[in-house]
Amino acid sequence: MKRSQSDFIAGFLFALPYLIGLCVFALYPIAMSFYYSFTRYDIFSSPEWIGLANYTELFGDRFFWTSIYNTLYYTFISVPLGMLVAVAAGIAVECQKFRGSLSSGLSFFLPSITPLVAASLLWLWIFNARFGLLNSVITPVLDFLNDFLDSSLTAPGWLADPSWSKPALILMSLWGVGGTMVLYLAALQDVPQSLYEVAELDGAGPFRRFLSVTLPMISPVLFFTLVMGLIAAFQVFLQAYVMTAGGPGDSTTFYCLYLFNNGFLYFRLGYASAMAWILFLLVIAVTFLVFKTTGRYVYYEGEGA
Amino acid sequence: MKPRHPATVIMVYTLLGLFSLVFAFPMAWLLVTALKPEDLIFQYPPVWVFPPTLKHVKDVVGGDVFHFKTYLANSLFVCEMTILGTILSCSMAAYSLARIRWSWRQPVFVIMLSTMMLPAQVTMIPVFVLFKQLGWINSFLPLIVPAFLGSPFFIFLLRQFFMTVPQDLMDAATVDGCGHMRIWWQVMMPLSKPALATVGLFAFLSAWNDFMGPLIYLLDENRYTLSLALAMFRNQYDTQYGPMMAASAIMTLPIIVLFFFTQRTFIQGVKMTGLKG
Numbered sequence A: 001m002k003r004s005q006s007d008f009i010a011g012f013l014f015a016l017p018y019l020i021g022l023c024v025f026a027l028y029p030i031a032m033s034f035y036y037s038f039t040r041y042d043i044f045s046s047p048e049w050i051g052l053a054n055y056t057e058l059f060g061d062r063f064f065w066t067s068i069y070n071t072l073y074y075t076f077i078s079v080p081l082g083m084l085v086a087v088a089a090g091i092a093v094e095c096q097k098f099r100g101s102l103s104s105g106l107s108f109f110l111p112s113i114t115p116l117v118a119a120s121l122l123w124l125w126i127f128n129a130r131f132g133l134l135n136s137v138i139t140p141v142l143d144f145l146n147d148f149l150d151s152s153l154t155a156p157g158w159l160a161d162p163s164w165s166k167p168a169l170i171l172m173s174l175w176g177v178g179g180t181m182v183l184y185l186a187a188l189q190d191v192p193q194s195l196y197e198v199a200e201l202d203g204a205g206p207f208r209r210f211l212s213v214t215l216p217m218i219s220p221v222l223f224f225t226l227v228m229g230l231i232a233a234f235q236v237f238l239q240a241y242v243m244t245a246g247g248p249g250d251s252t253t254f255y256c257l258y259l260f261n262n263g264f265l266y267f268r269l270g271y272a273s274a275m276a277w278i279l280f281l282l283v284i285a286v287t288f289l290v291f292k293t294t295g296r297y298v299y300y301e302g303e304g305a
Numbered sequence B: 001m002k003p004r005h006p007a008t009v010i011m012v013y014t015l016l017g018l019f020s021l022v023f024a025f026p027m028a029w030l031l032v033t034a035l036k037p038e039d040l041i042f043q044y045p046p047v048w049v050f051p052p053t054l055k056h057v058k059d060v061v062g063g064d065v066f067h068f069k070t071y072l073a074n075s076l077f078v079c080e081m082t083i084l085g086t087i088l089s090c091s092m093a094a095y096s097l098a099r100i101r102w103s104w105r106q107p108v109f110v111i112m113l114s115t116m117m118l119p120a121q122v123t124m125i126p127v128f129v130l131f132k133q134l135g136w137i138n139s140f141l142p143l144i145v146p147a148f149l150g151s152p153f154f155i156f157l158l159r160q161f162f163m164t165v166p167q168d169l170m171d172a173a174t175v176d177g178c179g180h181m182r183i184w185w186q187v188m189m190p191l192s193k194p195a196l197a198t199v200g201l202f203a204f205l206s207a208w209n210d211f212m213g214p215l216i217y218l219l220d221e222n223r224y225t226l227s228l229a230l231a232m233f234r235n236q237y238d239t240q241y242g243p244m245m246a247a248s249a250i251m252t253l254p255i256i257v258l259f260f261f262t263q264r265t266f267i268q269g270v271k272m273t274g275l276k277g
Helices: A002-036 A053-059 A062-099 A103-113 A116-126 A133-149 A162-175 A178-190 A193-201 A206-234 A238-244 A255-265 A269-297 B006-034 B055-061 B068-099 B105-114 B120-133 B141-149 B152-163 B167-175 B180-191 B193-209 B212-217 B226-237 B241-261 B263-273
Strands: none
Touching: A002 A269, A002 B068, A002 B105, A002 B120, A002 B141, A002 B180, A053 A269, A062 A103, A062 A162, A062 A178, A062 A206, A062 A255, A062 B006, A103 A178, A103 B006, A103 B241, A116 A133, A116 A162, A116 A238, A116 B006, A116 B226, A116 B241, A133 B006, A162 A238, A178 A206, A178 B263, A193 A206, A206 A269, A238 A255, A238 B226, A255 A269, A255 B120, A269 B120, B006 B241, B055 B068, B055 B241, B068 B105, B068 B141, B068 B152, B068 B180, B068 B193, B068 B226, B105 B152, B120 B141, B120 B212, B141 B193, B141 B212, B152 B193, B152 B263, B167 B180, B180 B193, B193 B226, B193 B241, B193 B263, B212 B226, B226 B241, B241 B263
16 A cells, blocks of 8 residues: 555656646647637737637638648648658668668658758759759750750749649658658568568569568558658648748648748737647548548558468 | 569669669759859859859858857757756656556556647647746747656657566666666666667757747747748848858758767667658
């Protein structure tokens, strides 16, 4: 009896810093942000209860829908494409490792640890329509095609062009898939060599082996990165804030940028809190949906017979 | 596996080489621009070979507009405190959740897991209001104090590690008269150096790269951290890509150096945390 009491005290005291953190930085803010979402609040005067007004206003807010469209556009292209590139990079590194070279692994990995602010400035310069790296590569190719086809194709304006700004940011996101690649690489190395040998004996070619052996074996990791990737992409903010400030037009006004602007630029904290709660529910819904729909395609070793 | 035709091998390796080259290209562009003489930067098509200059680097480090030394000192201070706070608070909570039998252990763990996916946007506004009421705006406290109050991800990571330490060691220490305090500090902590290194490294990275925190809480330019100052750089220097790339390279360099010195810890950390993005 004495023992368990002193254990409780010790356990509680050791966890105390975190318990305070949990209350102050998680539980209390969740409750407060829910409350704020039903108020008009500009931080200088106290919150004023307005019921569902923030939510009804949101549903009629053109920018709200634009920001949702931009975010979904970005998410549903950059996440699957990023996974594809990461798998390709993982396989490329795995192939080369037989020759003892890790340098290609580095060229995939280093971009992913570049601070996002630094990467944003770098890509701002790469996307520069007149002097940037990207168009200096694309323009000669287009010139050649133009000569050949007698057409008049010109290189995109990237961040200066509303229809190219989102693809530009997606392209930039592909550059940072190195972290995901490391996860895939670890999973690829865990696939037992014997499975490939058996498949080869059965007459499976490289493509078939990838489809029937590699893919099922790495599916748990694919699944994990899909969920994490979707949630991270919903929260895309920094690139747009630093590189485009949401422009040109509203083409890169992503959900969290609009949320931030409402909260800290227009000081509509209640309105921003309502947006935060919609995002929260969206994250939960998507996670749930992904678990429901993709879950049964994921193969976990040791499950079943 | 069957031996492959040499032509196939060469083709595959060329493709792989090209693929990794595409990824290396932007980084090369960053360095090349940072070292390029001013008058060549807007030359089109871009030149890759030229006598390199350190002018931009010197401008950034010793400049009048960009107070590099101040920002660096601020960043390092926030990073140090974050590492210290994270390691102390998270290892204590992890010890409690892994090694002390108390009745709240399981409920606290479950609540912690369920807050791990919580989007920062949900808590951002109330926490801002709270810090404003405390009068902490424009100080480093909002960036540092949370680190001393635990972070679910790191607690989880350390808890998993603490669970693997043999019970015999703890029993022996208890027989020798050690209380939980001494077991935590003199048994668990020394045994967990690899895990603590991972946590410290990633606490550093998150503080070094943090943008939203400084953006919301730091108002005076002489309080800016490097990442915030770099973003504001865009407005100050507009299209002066030389200094801009030099500053970006300087901010990236410590991380790359750190990576080369701690490769194993680094990769281990990426695998365990699943690196965001």
